[in-house]
Amino acid sequence: MPQWGVIEQGAHVEMTVMKFNINGKSVTVDGDPSMPFLWAVRDLVGLTGTKYGCGIEICRACTVWVDGSPEKSCDMSASEAVGRTITTIEGLSATPAGAKLQQAFIDLQVPQCGYCQSGMLMAATRLLSGGGVPSDAQIDSAIGNICACGTYPRVKAAIKKAAGAGTPVTTPTTKPTTTTTTTRSTTTTTRATTTTTRPRATTTTTRPKATTTTTKPKTTPTTTKTTTTRGDD
Amino acid sequence: MSKQTTTTTSEYAFGRRAFLGGSATVIGAFVLEAAPATKIAEAIGAAQVAAGANTAVNGWIAINADNTATISFGGAEMGQGIMTGLAQAAAEELGMSWSQIHTQAAPAAQGYVTGGSYGIRGHVDQMRVAGAQAQAVLVSAAATAWGVSPSACSVANGIVTNTATGATQTFAQLASAASTLTPPASPTLKSPSSFGIMGTSAPRTDIPNKVDGSAIFGIDVVVPGMVYAAIKNCPTVGGTVSGTPAVPAGASAVVPLGNAVAVVASNTWAAMQAARNLSVTWSVPAGNQSISSASLLADAQSLMATGTPGTPIELQAGDAPGAFAAAPKKVEATYQVPYLPHVYMEVLNCTVSITPTSCEIWASTQAPAWIQATAAAMTGLDPSAVTVHATLLGGGLGRKIELDYVIQAITIAKTIGKPVKLTWSREEDMSHDQYRPAALMRVRLGMDDAGSVTSYGVRHVSQSPLFQRGWTGPTGNDNTDGAADVAYQFPNALVEYVMQKSPVPVGFWRSVGVSMNCFAVESAIDEAALLAGKDPVAFRRTLLAGKSRELAVLNKAADMIGWSTPAAAGVGRGIAFSNGFGSLAAVAVEVTKGGTGGTMAVKNVAFAVDCGFAVNPNQVEAQIQGGIIQGVTSALWGQTTFSNGQASSRNFSNSRMLLMRETPAITVAIIQSGIDKIGGIGEVGVPPIAPAMANAWAALTGTRARTLPFYPGATMSD
Numbered sequence: 006m007p008q009w010g011v012i013e014q015g016a017h018v019e020m021t022v023m024k025f026n027i028n029g030k031s032v033t034v035d036g037d038p039s040m041p042f043l044w045a046v047r048d049l050v051g052l053t054g055t056k057y058g059c060g061i062e063i064c065r066a067c068t069v070w071v072d073g074s075p076e077k078s079c080d081m082s083a084s085e086a087v088g089r090t091i092t093t094i095e096g097l098s099a100t101p102a103g104a105k106l107q108q109a110f111i112d113l114q115v116p117q118c119g120y121c122q123s124g125m126l127m128a129a130t131r132l133l134s135g136g137g138v139p140s141d142a143q144i145d146s147a148i149g150n151i152c153a154c155g156t157y158p159r160v161k162a163a164i165k166k167a168a169g170a171g172t173p174v175t176t177p178t179t180k181p182t183t184t185t186t187t188t189r190s191t192t193t194t195t196r197a198t199t200t201t202t203r204p205r206a207t208t209t210t211t212r213p214k215a216t217t218t219t220t221k222p223k224t225t226p227t228t229t230k231t232t233t234t235r236g237d238d
Numbered sequence: 239m240s241k242q243t244t245t246t247t248s249e250y251a252f253g254r255r256a257f258l259g260g261s262a263t264v265i266g267a268f269v270l271e272a273a274p275a276t277k278i279a280e281a282i283g284a285a286q287v288a289a290g291a292n293t294a295v296n297g298w299i300a301i302n303a304d305n306t307a308t309i310s311f312g313g314a315e316m317g318q319g320i321m322t323g324l325a326q327a328a329a330e331e332l333g334m335s336w337s338q339i340h341t342q343a344a345p346a347a348q349g350y351v352t353g354g355s356y357g358i359r360g361h362v363d364q365m366r367v368a369g370a371q372a373q374a375v376l377v378s379a380a381a382t383a384w385g386v387s388p389s390a391c392s393v394a395n396g397i398v399t400n401t402a403t404g405a406t407q408t409f410a411q412l413a414s415a416a417s418t419l420t421p422p423a424s425p426t427l428k429s430p431s432s433f434g435i436m437g438t439s440a441p442r443t444d445i446p447n448k449v450d451g452s453a454i455f456g457i458d459v460v461v462p463g464m465v466y467a468a469i470k471n472c473p474t475v476g477g478t479v480s481g482t483p484a485v486p487a488g489a490s491a492v493v494p495l496g497n498a499v500a501v502v503a504s505n506t507w508a509a510m511q512a513a514r515n516l517s518v519t520w521s522v523p524a525g526n527q528s529i530s531s532a533s534l535l536a537d538a539q540s541l542m543a544t545g546t547p548g549t550p551i552e553l554q555a556g557d558a559p560g561a562f563a564a565a566p567k568k569v570e571a572t573y574q575v576p577y578l579p580h581v582y583m584e585v586l587n588c589t590v591s592i593t594p595t596s597c598e599i600w601a602s603t604q605a606p607a608w609i610q611a612t613a614a615a616m617t618g619l620d621p622s623a624v625t626v627h628a629t630l631l632g633g634g635l636g637r638k639i640e641l642d643y644v645i646q647a648i649t650i651a652k653t654i655g656k657p658v659k660l661t662w663s664r665e666e667d668m669s670h671d672q673y674r675p676a677a678l679m680r681v682r683l684g685m686d687d688a689g690s691v692t693s694y695g696v697r698h699v700s701q702s703p704l705f706q707r708g709w710t711g712p713t714g715n716d717n718t719d720g721a722a723d724v725a726y727q728f729p730n731a732l733v734e735y736v737m738q739k740s741p742v743p744v745g746f747w748r749s750v751g752v753s754m755n756c757f758a759v760e761s762a763i764d765e766a767a768l769l770a771g772k773d774p775v776a777f778r779r780t781l782l783a784g785k786s787r788e789l790a791v792l793n794k795a796a797d798m799i800g801w802s803t804p805a806a807a808g809v810g811r812g813i814a815f816s817n818g819f820g821s822l823a824a825v826a827v828e829v830t831k832g833g834t835g836g837t838m839a840v841k842n843v844a845f846a847v848d849c850g851f852a853v854n855p856n857q858v859e860a861q862i863q864g865g866i867i868q869g870v871t872s873a874l875w876g877q878t879t880f881s882n883g884q885a886s887s888r889n890f891s892n893s894r895m896l897l898m899r900e901t902p903a904i905t906v907a908i909i910q911s912g913i914d915k916i917g918g919i920g921e922v923g924v925p926p927i928a929p930a931m932a933n934a935w936a937a938l939t940g941t942r943a944r945t946l947p948f949y950p951g952a953t954m955s956d
Contacts, residue, residue, distance in 0.1 A: 054451020117317030120632030155867030
């Protein structure tokens with residue numbers, strides 16, 4: 006955990022020239038060597054894909070690779086990054102597993118706000134770098150990242166898809182392929198009014214629209230997809 | 239290597255203004271923004287600098303030289319996909335394929351507040367009209383060139399075809415001529431049965447940049463010559479700085495901001511570190527230092543017992559107290575929910591550059607137009623000299639409707655005379671939130687011997703975000719949403735709101751009042767069903783008799799969880815219904831004692847929603863998935879407590895968040911009853927989760943949990 010040391014009045018903050026190897030390129034910056042690499046890469050190097058979330062090694066939004074291993078960049082000083090091989094989200098597409106995962110994240114429309122997704126992808130790519138299809142437990146163990154939007158089900162599905170686990174459980178932009186049930190909307194004329202002081206809106210005749218539901222076995226801790234029969238354009 | 243956010247490489251990127259010049263021609267400049275006069279907007283607008291009517295006549299659609307279109311977006315894209323959804327609406331009527339569509343942020347004057355799950359339903363018609371108007375002038379231009387009637391032309395994929403000769407012209411070829419024509423005021427819109435883009439799960443335009451690090455959030459903005467600021471807010475509510483501290487080493491300036499002090503340095507880390515270690519003397523109003531969760535609760539309990547309800551009474555029908563007194567069976571229970579921080583991933587931030595003649599602001603904001611008006615007032619510049627770049631938001635959840643952090647950044651920039659980016663630390667963000675109010679809600683349900691509900695009463699005590707912002711209207715307000723507007727039918731009903739007052743800052747949290755009242759009402763309905771010896775789903779069906787849409791949603795959720803068959807051993811099932819934001823929702827959940835130390839774990843969630851029409855079903859599903867997960871997190875662990883006038887939340891260390899390994903299996907069913915009933919979706923996923931969990935836990939254990947969160951004090955180490 007980074008230490009918030011007290012700066013004494015008048016104390017001189019030491020600046021050091023540091024040479025980083027980031028995404029296969031050499032970058033030289035002049036800065037405080039005790040600064041967490043998170044802030045060095047964002048403010049000094051100018052690669053802002055690596056995100057600040059908590060600064061205390063919990064949320065993992067700041068995950069980068071150091072010599073191929075996912076590390077929380079808020080927990081590593083800038084000086085510690087010198088001489089190491091650093092990969093950030095901006096360099097992820099150069100790795101085969103990274104490119105596959107990025108495409109899977111697009112295909113399954115994984116990100117919502119997107120802020121945590123850099124860290125998610127750095128962690129997920131490392132999981133797939135060795136090949137093979139990870140189990141649910143392995144994915145759960147590898148992805149300890151916090152996502153406030155709740156993209157977890159789709160992240161998991163995307164990891165499986167990128168790993169070649171066959172038809173993903175969630176197929177947001179394609180038509181459902183498994184069993185379907187149909188929910189027909191109801192057609193109402195005038196809604197019943199209640200005995201309340203607030204007026205109830207009346208509704209008009211509606212166009213029934215079929216929806217299609219993909220059902221799932223309860224035991225599988227993954228998300229299934231319900232979508233309308235209208236396909237993607 | 240610094241980064242210019244105003245010249246990003248992707249056409250999808252935010253903040254890009256290329257359509258105002260270059261090869262793009264604006265042709266859709268015809269739409270008058272009808273400001274959604276929501277209660278929230280009115281109230282905050284009154285309390286902040288007058289923001290004007292937010293009525294802009296401006297362009298939404300530009301045709302590019304490569305025969306693509308760039309569709310502007312006036313709201314806040316914080317992951318809910320409305321930038322895409324609204325572009326789908328415009329593209330549908332415009333007559334281009336989705337692959338020809340780009341999106342970008344509109345100028346602030348054209349923007350609107352994004353809140354109340356209003357983004358799609360409040361603007362979808364506007365964008366459809368914009369698309370139809372654009373198509374009309376494009377067709378008109380082609381028809382004139384060919385000397386034929388517009389009715390002799392057809393449109394597909396951005397190409398106008400002369401149906402008699404087969405001649406074609408692209409939109410790009412026609413755009414210049416079309417831009418000089420006057421569009422029809424009320425163009426004919428397509429029938430939903432012929433939609434090809436609306437109603438499809440069109441891929442979101444903002445996603446590709448979110449997987450490679452190139453998406454620009456507010457916190458990523460870099461402008462030439464800028465410095466970095468961090469904040470130290472007064473730890474105690476209502477306190478102000480007394481005397482300006484000396485500039486510490488490693489920093490270049492200290493700027494007093496009333497209730498906070500900013501520290502300016504050459505990078506974010508240095509600024510945050512100096513701010514954290516800064517010693518500041520604060521002046522705190524008498525009494526504020528003694529504010530605690532206990533004192534706030536005691537105050538609420540006193541108001542519950544003897545407080546005077548606001549007028550007009552929120553809901554009054556028949557004689558609820560009399561019917562309750564006479565009822566042979568009755569449930570009376572008081573439910574309690576906590577102050578809640580918003581806890582999005584991107585902390586508050588704002589970048590400001592001011593010159594004698596201009597002010598430019600980049601902000602992660604839900605209210606760009608308010609920023610423009612506020613900055614104009616603060617700088618003395620005309621609003622036209624204020625440019626607001628609404629960046630992508632790393633979540634907002636209602637907090638980024640506020641302007642406190644923006645006003646701070648403007649003040650800092652004015653004071654130091656340099657462009658500045660202000661970034662709050664996570665600790666400052668969580669401990670100086672504008673929290674979802676805590677609430678006490680007493681529910682009284684009287685039943686006859688047969689178990690029919692004869693009396694419904696809710697007495698709700700909480701702070702009012704609206705009144706804290708200077709709202710002077712009737713007490714009818716967001717706080718009783720979910721109680722005063724229930725779908726259930728009761729012969730006698732009384733819903734009262736008793737306002738609690740406190741300096742604790744409260745605000746609008748995803749689903750606002752419904753997040754509080756749905757927990758109380760749906761828990762109490764469950765308690766009544768059990769008292770009456772009735773199945774909770776059947777009990778609700780009776781209360782919704784004749785309401786076919788509501789019944790369809792309730793039955794769908796029950797069916798998906800397998801309600802008609804017994805739950806497995808060790809599994810408890812619960813159900814809850816919710817209506818709000820123009821949509822209907824029901825959720826059935828299964829819980830076990832599989833959490834740490836035998837605590838509640840949510841295993842399966844089946845959610846049915848009728849939002850009328852899903853512009854993008856995939857994104858409706860995503861919003862419900864996310865709402866469920868936020869709902870579970872909040873119900874299990876979410877809270878802020880107060881002691882010595884200070885909020886407890888600091889970081890994720892003491893604000894536990896659900897992780898992937900704890901995420902239940904989620905199934906979402908979308909029922910579409912018609913585009914005329916289009917409802918909101920962003921907040922709809924949250925409210926029914928907590929009561930469904932409480933109901934399931936009661937079914938499993940026999941223990942009724944009436945206080946949220948279920949497990950206070952949880953940490954990420956648990």
